[in-house]
Amino acid sequence: MPDLATHLSRAVGEAFGAAGLDPALGQVRASEVADFQCNGAMQAAKGAGKPPRAIAEDVAARLAGVAGIANTEIAGPGFINLTVDGAALAARAQAIANDARAGAEVVTPRRVIIDYAGPNVAKAMHVGHLRSSIIGESVKRLFRFRGDMVWGDAHFGDWGFQMGLLIVSLEERFGSVESEAVKSAITLDLLEEIYPQAASRAKEDPSFRDLARKATAKLQAGDPAYRAIWRVMRDVTMATLKREFAALGVSFDLWLGESDADPLIPEMVVDLETKGLLEEDQGARIVRVAAPGETKKKKLDDGSVVVAESPDPLLIISRDGSAMYGTTDLATIVQRVRDFHPDLVLYVVDQRQADHFEQVFRAAAKAKYIPREKLEHIGFGTMNGVDGKPFKTRAGGVLKLNDLIGQAREKARTRLQEADIGTNFSPEEFEDVAEKVAVAAIKFADLSNFRGTSYVFDLDRFMSFEGKTGPYLLYACVRIKSILRKAADQRVAAGPITIAAPAERALTLALDAFEGALAASYDRRAPHFLAEHVYALSQKFSAFYDQCPILSEKDDAVRGSRLALAQATLKQLEIGLDLLGIAAPERM
Numbered sequence: 001m002p003d004l005a006t007h008l009s010r011a012v013g014e015a016f017g018a019a020g021l022d023p024a025l026g027q028v029r030a031s032e033v034a035d036f037q038c039n040g041a042m043q044a045a046k047g048a049g050k051p052p053r054a055i056a057e058d059v060a061a062r063l064a065g066v067a068g069i070a071n072t073e074i075a076g077p078g079f080i081n082l083t084v085d086g087a088a089l090a091a092r093a094q095a096i097a098n099d100a101r102a103g104a105e106v107v108t109p110r111r112v113i114i115d116y117a118g119p120n121v122a123k124a125m126h127v128g129h130l131r132s133s134i135i136g137e138s139v140k141r142l143f144r145f146r147g148d149m150v151w152g153d154a155h156f157g158d159w160g161f162q163m164g165l166l167i168v169s170l171e172e173r174f175g176s177v178e179s180e181a182v183k184s185a186i187t188l189d190l191l192e193e194i195y196p197q198a199a200s201r202a203k204e205d206p207s208f209r210d211l212a213r214k215a216t217a218k219l220q221a222g223d224p225a226y227r228a229i230w231r232v233m234r235d236v237t238m239a240t241l242k243r244e245f246a247a248l249g250v251s252f253d254l255w256l257g258e259s260d261a262d263p264l265i266p267e268m269v270v271d272l273e274t275k276g277l278l279e280e281d282q283g284a285r286i287v288r289v290a291a292p293g294e295t296k297k298k299k300l301d302d303g304s305v306v307v308a309e310s311p312d313p314l315l316i317i318s319r320d321g322s323a324m325y326g327t328t329d330l331a332t333i334v335q336r337v338r339d340f341h342p343d344l345v346l347y348v349v350d351q352r353q354a355d356h357f358e359q360v361f362r363a364a365a366k367a368k369y370i371p372r373e374k375l376e377h378i379g380f381g382t383m384n385g386v387d388g389k390p391f392k393t394r395a396g397g398v399l400k401l402n403d404l405i406g407q408a409r410e411k412a413r414t415r416l417q418e419a420d421i422g423t424n425f426s427p428e429e430f431e432d433v434a435e436k437v438a439v440a441a442i443k444f445a446d447l448s449n450f451r452g453t454s455y456v457f458d459l460d461r462f463m464s465f466e467g468k469t470g471p472y473l474l475y476a477c478v479r480i481k482s483i484l485r486k487a488a489d490q491r492v493a494a495g496p497i498t499i500a501a502p503a504e505r506a507l508t509l510a511l512d513a514f515e516g517a518l519a520a521s522y523d524r525r526a527p528h529f530l531a532e533h534v535y536a537l538s539q540k541f542s543a544f545y546d547q548c549p550i551l552s553e554k555d556d557a558v559r560g561s562r563l564a565l566a567q568a569t570l571k572q573l574e575i576g577l578d579l580l581g582i583a584a585p586e587r588m
Contacts (some may be wrong), residue, residue, distance in 0.1 A: 001095040003515040012038050015062035034081035041078035052078030089499040093508040097564050102572035103514050106147040113151045113336055114140045116348035120157035121237045122166055122191035125244055125401040127391045131380045134446045136348035137250045138527040141579045146522050156257035158234050164216030165198040167226055177229040186232050188240045244402050249439055249581045261331040265323050268331050283319035289362035314359040329360045337370050344374050351379030378525045381454035391457050408438035411463050421588050433585045440470030440582045447580050448531040468535055476538035477584035480570040487563055494567055495560020503547040510540040514572055534576040541569045
């Protein structure tokens with residue numbers, strides 16, 4: 001059964017068509033002044049040469065007797081307001097209650113790869129990884145729920161010059177990297193200590209930089225000792241990162257790294273050369289990706305302004321013969337096409353990388369590896385502190401993600417204790433609830449914003465059990481679970497749904513909006529539409545709960561109907577929250 005908005009849009013579209021106008025003008029949307037509203041008459045007026053109100057009156061007249069429409073009114077200059085009848089609402093609510101997917105549709109499945117998080121060897125995750133991880137995980141779940149075959153790929157940063165820096169530093173410290181003792185001594189803490197020092201030293205010390213470059217070349221050429229120590233560093237880092245991702249409710253189907261794409265680069269470079277796409281440019285080799293005549297003004301280091309290609313060419317091979325960051329990304333596309341034959345590849349990466357991905361995507365299309373429309377950059381803004389600047393520690397450093405999660409857990413414990421929640425819980429249950437509250441606070445704070453915007457991270461505000469927060473949504477779920485447990489104890493069963501009270505109507509319309517929110521989140525790769533839906537649904541249930549007694553209702557049929565509405569609401573809330581990567585506890 002389609003959602004009410006779809007059903008009514010078809011009916012109104014047919015009325016526009018019968019009036020000799022474009023049926024697409026019949027699109028309806030939820031309204032604050034009626035159940036649904038259509039403004040197609042205003043859009044049609046100029047082309048039709050008629051006043052919009054006259055068009056609206058004609059269309060409204062053609063809607064008389066259409067199933068599900070109780071009333072049609074014309075408002076203002078030509079808005080068509082529609083009221084749904086109680087029987088149609090009850091049928092829709094019952095369909096949602098009976099549906100394991102709570103009213104959600106399934107799309108024609110595609111093969112989709114989602115690249116997100118982007119962790120690196122020798123580096124613990126920091127808050128800069130948070131948005132990519134949270135948004136990417138939710139987009140992955142949304143696409144999978146809609147029916148797509150989806151692979152989430154962490155795209156592990158495990159190759160390149162940084163590996164050479166680490167190997168040379170380990171050799172200096174231990175004399176060699178070949179012994180088992182050295183391999184046993186490697187921890188992520190040790191690598192985190194070594195890497196910043198090595199990176200800084202390489203900038204100032206040409207001889208050290210040269211050693212690191214030679215080590216990188218030996219590693220990439222397959223030196224057995226270097227490959228062995230590289231695998232240890234990779235595995236140690238990955239094991240730690242997987243624990244941190246698990247704490248955040250994030251998981252991956254693939255942990256393919258830059259190293260996996262590296263073997264494809266030589267053959268790819270030959271292919272680009274054979275196709276005539278590689279050009280010499282000041283000792284480097286590039287692929288021009290701008291269309292003929294596509295230019296922009298570019299400011300040079302000396303302050304002068306010139307007209308240059310837009311986008312810039314993609315650098316494939318540097319002057320010293322090294323493959324570049326974009327080269328690996330292009331080879332990764334070749335690998336993904338070869339191994340997975342994707343219909344779509346999504347890159348959930350900081351918006352500031354938009355120009356880079358445009359270069360890579362155009363190069364991939366120009367080389368005919370994959371059509372441009374199958375590659376999308378899902379950009380996002382920054383997570384800022386209360387000062388409006390990118391989030392930092394109090395000392396001004398980059399905050400580790402594990403430390404942020406720890407702060408959220410501690411704040412959750414405090415809030416639960418302040419609210420006198422969990423006093424009769426076992427220590428294990430209390431910690432489980434605190435963990436869920438912490439993750440809900442972090443994730444909903446992020447996902448309730450459109451991904452393209454930046455937002456201020458305020459843990460005190462996000463941890464509130466009131467307002468538009470993750471903990472508030474958990475409490476809404478827990479309250480319904482409590483009602484259902486009491487109903488089971490009293491042997492009260494859900495029954496056929498009927499809709500009479502205004503709060504019942506409002507709750508049903510909110511339940512009906514689930515499919516629209518899912519479609520918007522899916523089509524625009526933006527989970528905030530779903531976040532808005534679950535918050536609005538929880539508010540409508542709160543009003544329903546206040547105005548419509550459930551277990552204390554004397555009429556058996558009404559009591560059963562309202563209990564069924566409560567069950568349907570909980571099912572949809574839990575599905576929606578799960579798609580956001582949030583799990584609700586059984587009680588709070």
